[in-house]
Amino acid sequence: MWWLVTPGNPLKDPGQLAPLDERIAQARRVATDPRIIVTGFEAAIGSRYTVETLVWLRRHRPDLRFVWIMxxxxxxxxxxxxxxxxxxxxxxxxxxxxxxxxxxxxxxRAARRYADARLPEFEAPALPSRKPPAWVFLHGPRSALSSTALRAGRSA
Incomplete structure (x- = not known):
């Protein structure tokens, strides 16, 4: 899993963001599972928006089947x-x-727009091989951890 630390969220006040290297370090402290790779590569490729990042990934890694996680x-x-x-x-x-x-x-609004593309949760393992649009809502242990809490030095 790649944890993408964004250079900046266009929907948020940029003045509220710590420098990218600090946010990457914070994410790495939280991401203790060795299968999680924390990266700030969006800054290196000049991506400002998610769509640009996903287009780049598809173009440069056509051999991989990606799933966007939000x-x-x-x-x-x-x-x-x-x-x-x-x-x-x-x-x-x-x-x-x-x-x-x-x-x-x-x-x-987006969930309603793509309601017909929603898969039942039990089909989540097939998501990487599904032709988009396709999405699943996953339930399970919920974390209150947020980027706002991380910036404030809290765990929740």
Missing amino acids: GADSLGSFHRWRRFEEIARLMPIAVIDRPGHTLAAPAA
């Missing part, structure tokens, strides 16, 4: 992301349940 909290604003419909057509999406978003996320 928190259920992000699904609520997904329709505001630059070219969100293209993102949904580029690769399957796994939405991870987050505290306070279990009921709201599936009712989000």
Whole structure:
């Protein structure tokens, strides 16, 4: 799993962000599983938007089957992301349940837009091989950990 630490979220105040190298170091302290690779490569490729990153990945690694992973909290604003419909057509999406978003996320504007592309949770293992748009909402242990809490030096 690649944990992409963004150079900046266009939907958030850039003045609230710590420098990229600090945020990468914070993410690495949290990502203790050796299967998680924390990277800030979006800055190196000059990507400002998720859609640009996903296009780059598809172009440079056509041999891999990617799944975009987002928190259920992000699904609520997904329709505001630059070219969100293209993102949904580029690769399957796994939405991870987050505290306070279990009921709201599936009712989000983007979730309703792609309701017919939603897979039942038990089909999640097949997601990498599904032709997009395809997405699944994954329930399970929920973490209250957030980038805001990490920046504040808290664990929740």
